[in-house]
Amino acid sequence: MIQNIQIRELTPRHLRQTCTNCSLRELCLPIGLTPDEMQELDTIISQARPIKRGEALYRAGEPFKSLFAIRVGFFKASVISEDGREQVTGFHMSGELMGMDAISSDFHTCDAIALEDSEVCELPFGEIEELAGDVPILQRHLYKVMSREIVRDHGVMLLLGNMKAEERLAAFLLNLSQRFAIRGYSSSSFHLRMTREEIGSYLGLKLETVSRTLSKFQDQGFIKVQNRLIEIIDGDSLKKLLNNCQGE
Amino acid sequence: MIQNIQIRELTPRHLRQTCTNCSLRELCLPIGLTPDEMQELDTIISQARPIKRGEALYRAGEPFKSLFAIRVGFFKASVISEDGREQVTGFHMSGELMGMDAISSDFHTCDAIALEDSEVCELPFGEIEELAGDVPILQRHLYKVMSREIVRDHGVMLLLGNMKAEERLAAFLLNLSQRFAIRGYSSSSFHLRMTREEIGSYLGLKLETVSRTLSKFQDQGFIKVQNRLIEIIDGDSLKKLLNNCQGE
DNA sequence: GAGCAAAGTTGATCTACATCAGATAAAATA
DNA sequence: TATTTTATCTGATGTAGATCAACTTTGCTC
Numbered sequence: 001m002i003q004n005i006q007i008r009e010l011t012p013r014h015l016r017q018t019c020t021n022c023s024l025r026e027l028c029l030p031i032g033l034t035p036d037e038m039q040e041l042d043t044i045i046s047q048a049r050p051i052k053r054g055e056a057l058y059r060a061g062e063p064f065k066s067l068f069a070i071r072v073g074f075f076k077a078s079v080i081s082e083d084g085r086e087q088v089t090g091f092h093m094s095g096e097l098m099g100m101d102a103i104s105s106d107f108h109t110c111d112a113i114a115l116e117d118s119e120v121c122e123l124p125f126g127e128i129e130e131l132a133g134d135v136p137i138l139q140r141h142l143y144k145v146m147s148r149e150i151v152r153d154h155g156v157m158l159l160l161g162n163m164k165a166e167e168r169l170a171a172f173l174l175n176l177s178q179r180f181a182i183r184g185y186s187s188s189s190f191h192l193r194m195t196r197e198e199i200g201s202y203l204g205l206k207l208e209t210v211s212r213t214l215s216k217f218q219d220q221g222f223i224k225v226q227n228r229l230i231e232i233i234d235g236d237s238l239k240k241l242l243n244n245c246q247g248e
Numbered sequence: 249m250i251q252n253i254q255i256r257e258l259t260p261r262h263l264r265q266t267c268t269n270c271s272l273r274e275l276c277l278p279i280g281l282t283p284d285e286m287q288e289l290d291t292i293i294s295q296a297r298p299i300k301r302g303e304a305l306y307r308a309g310e311p312f313k314s315l316f317a318i319r320v321g322f323f324k325a326s327v328i329s330e331d332g333r334e335q336v337t338g339f340h341m342s343g344e345l346m347g348m349d350a351i352s353s354d355f356h357t358c359d360a361i362a363l364e365d366s367e368v369c370e371l372p373f374g375e376i377e378e379l380a381g382d383v384p385i386l387q388r389h390l391y392k393v394m395s396r397e398i399v400r401d402h403g404v405m406l407l408l409g410n411m412k413a414e415e416r417l418a419a420f421l422l423n424l425s426q427r428f429a430i431r432g433y434s435s436s437s438f439h440l441r442m443t444r445e446e447i448g449s450y451l452g453l454k455l456e457t458v459s460r461t462l463s464k465f466q467d468q469g470f471i472k473v474q475n476r477l478i479e480i481i482d483g484d485s486l487k488k489l490l491n492n493c494q495g496e
Numbered sequence: 497g498a499g500c501a502a503a504g505t506t507g508a509t510c511t512a513c514a515t516c517a518g519a520t521a522a523a524a525t526a
Numbered sequence: 527t528a529t530t531t532t533a534t535c536t537g538a539t540g541t542a543g544a545t546c547a548a549c550t551t552t553g554c555t556c
Contacts, residue, residue, distance in 0.1 A: 079402050082491055087406040101402060103395035109402065129388065133381050140377065146394040147351035153401035154327050154349060154357065158335040160408035161452035165543065196504065204409035209543055211505055227504075227552070243330055413513070444534065454514055459535055475522070475534080497556105504551070515540070522533070 029069070030141035037135050044131065045069075046122040057098065057112040057120060064102035066122045070094050073118020074193040077110045078201070088202040090152070091115075091176075091194060094183060097123075100146050115193040160204045168203040169213045170238040173223065177232055188235070192228040277317070278389035285383050292379065293317075294370040305346065305360040305368060312350035314370045318342050321366020322441040325358045326449065336450040338400070339363075339424075339442060342431060345371075348394050363441040408452045416451040417461045418486040421471065425480055436483070440476040 029041065048071050051057055057068055057075060070092055077098060078088045089110060092098055102108040103125065132139035159168055181187035192199070196207040196214075203210070217223045222238055224231040232238070277289065296319050299305055305316055305323060318340055325346060326336045337358060340346055350356040351373065380387035407416055429435035440447070444455040444462075451458070465471045470486055472479035480486070 079406055081406055081410065085406070085410045087402075087409045089402045089405055100395055101398045104392045104399055105395075109399050129384075129391070133384055133387060136377075136381055139381060139387065142391070143377070143394070144352045146391070146398065147348055147353075149398050150349045150394065150401065151352055151357050153398065153405065154335075154337045156405055157337050157401065157408060158327055158329055158333070160405060161335045161449065162329065162333045195502090201409065206544060207504080208506085208545080211503095212543090215505075443532090455534080456515080456536085457513060459533095460513095463535075499555090501554075502552080505549080507548085508546085510543105510545070512542100512544085513540105514542090515538100517538085518536090520533100520535075522531100524529100524531070526527100526529075 030137050032137050033135065037131075037138070040131055040135075041138075044124060044127045046124075048119040048121055051114040051118045051120060053114055053116050053118075055114050057114065058102075058108045059111045060108050062108045064099065064106045064108055064125065066124045067097055067099045067128065068112070068120040068122055070096050070098065071119040071121055073120075074115045075112050075118065076115055076194060076198055076202075077112050079110050086201050088194075088198055089156075091202065093179060097145055100149055115198075156202075165203075165205055165209050165213050166216070166241055168205065169199075169210065169217070170241040172199065172203060173217075173230065173232065174235065174238055174242070176230075177235065187232070189229070189231045192230060278385050280385050281383065285379075285386070288379055288383075289386075292372060292375045294372075296367040296369055299362040299366045299368060301362055301364050301366075303362050305362065306350075306356045307359045308356050310356045312347065312354045312356055312373065314372045315345055315347045315376065316360070316368040316370055318344050318346065319367040319369055321368075322363045323360050323366065324363055324442060324446055324450075325360050327358050334449050336442075336446055337404075339450065341427060345393055348397055363446075404450075413451075413453055413457050413461050414464070415490055416453065417447075417458065417465065418489040420447065420451060421465075421478065421480065422483065422486055422490070424478075425483065435480070437477070437479045440478060 033041070051073065060080065072094050075092045075098060076088050077090045077092060078086050080086050092112075098112050098120075099108065101110055128138075128142070132142055159171055163171065176190060176192075177187040180190050194202075196210045199205075200207045200210045205213075214223070214225045217238075218225045220237070222232075222234045224233055281289070299321065308328065320342050323340045323346060324336050325338045325340060326334050328334050340360075346360050346368075347356065349358055376386075376390070380390055407419055411419065424438060424440075425435040428438050442450075444458045447453075448455045448458045453461075462471070462473045465486075466473045468485070470480075470482045472481060
């Protein structure tokens with residue numbers, strides 16, 4: 001159940017179609033649209049826009065105009081408290097939608113920073129919204145995507161409120177692994193795009209604890225760590241950690 | 249900024265109109281609808297349904313049919329992990345909408361438990377959704393409410409990931425205080441509907457820590473605690489705690 | 497490829513909070 | 527009202543993870 005809440009950020013269905021061109025239809029927009037409706041979507045959605053590593057897609061406080069669909073790349077979203085503490089609220093990869101937090105106030109409430117060279121498609125919210133009024137499938141899809149974000153956030157709360165460092169790291173690695181797998185990448189070997197400090201911020205830990213815990217997992221033979229390259233050797237043991245040794 | 253993220257769960261605007269009858273129009277549904285549109289909403293929204301203290305409005309795993317608008321009362325929402333750990337994901341009071349997490353999967357992912365005798369109006373989601381297709385104001389409102397929930401969740405993440413016990417408690421008390429104030433109740437004196445354990449679960453602390461910290465605030469003259477009755481004596485000091493003594 | 501800045505590792509120590517335990521008070525129930 | 531149950535408080539002690547510090551590695555930049 002922890003895994004379910006934590007890991008399922010994107011259902012495989014959303015990526016089952018191959019991505020042939022710039023359009024986001026194949027990525028994070030709904031299936032089942034008529035050709036006409038797709039056409040309409042295409043006229044609304046901008047060409048892919050490149051974002052270089054380190055650049056901000058948007059920043060907290062900026063006026064909200066569009067949602068962004070990640071075509072390729074990797075982003076972190078974070079809120080900064082008044083006194084400068086950063087809380088990473090999520091890591092986002094291809095096929096995911098960013099910026100939904102901004103709808104409520106018409107201003108962005110997070111920073112979205114590219115952690116590798118990326119490409120996004122811009123979805124002007126006013127137009128998307130209007131189209132959604134005419135296309136129930138699209139409307140429903142938007143509700144679902146936002147709801148999924150809420151569920152994901154609840155999972156993170158559970159993690160932050162209840163789990164200990166090892167469990168958090170295990171959940172984090174398994175979540176990443178699963179999300180890479182969904183996208184057709186290796187689930188057992190992947191490259192972390194973020195620093196130990198950013199992982200720590202997301203998981204409510206200090207970077208030293210992240211580092212130590214990764215080392216410990218390596219010593220136990222669960223994973224192999226080579227700087228930012230992670231190889232998952234024994235995923236079952238990681239899962240067992242999460243379940244708090246339920247099985248035995 | 250911490251306060252902003254934490255505290256603003258409901259804008260005053262939503263409650264400015266007086267509540268005259270059962271309908272939720274005056275509470276958490278949008279203003280600006282035409283009489284016809286209001287009429288339509290009224291036919292969709294059920295009569296208020298009473299929920300006794302301790303009863304579940306819904307439980308994780310149940311199929312999703314409706315959102316619920318709280319007319320009067322107080323609820324907690326919580327997720328339970330496989331190994332039985334409870335994470336309270338929020339406390340909800342009159343005028344707030346519950347159940348949005350369930351849209352993504354068509355199943356509820358939280359338990360919603362009444363912490364006092366309450367009344368809710370049921371909003372059958374299918375019908376609401378359909379109406380929203382015809383009534384842009386309603387559609388936009390639903391997006392905003394869901395977005396606001398995401399922003400609130402990010403605030404909780406910041407709290408759980410970065411703040412220490414005293415800061416968490418201060419944020420919690422100030423948040424409650426503000427939400428009571430918006431509803432026309434005293435912001436300086438209110439009754440906690442939840443146990444210390446439930447507060448702890450929400451804030452990622454053990455009940456003993458909650459108890460101790462409340463006692464400490466009392467010793468410092470910030471608040472007066474009498475079992476579940478809280479009196480806020482020196483809100484500014486609580487705010488200063490939150491801001492990490494920025495001002496000085 | 498030398499020099500430098502940023503990221504990561506590892507050890508020693510500290511501390512905020514958890515845990516354990518016992519006492520008290522409130523609330524539910526008979 | 528008496529009795530059990532549940533919630534709360536407070537003290538003593540333990541510990542996971544923070545903090546501080548030194549060192550190593552990686553990756554830029556000129």
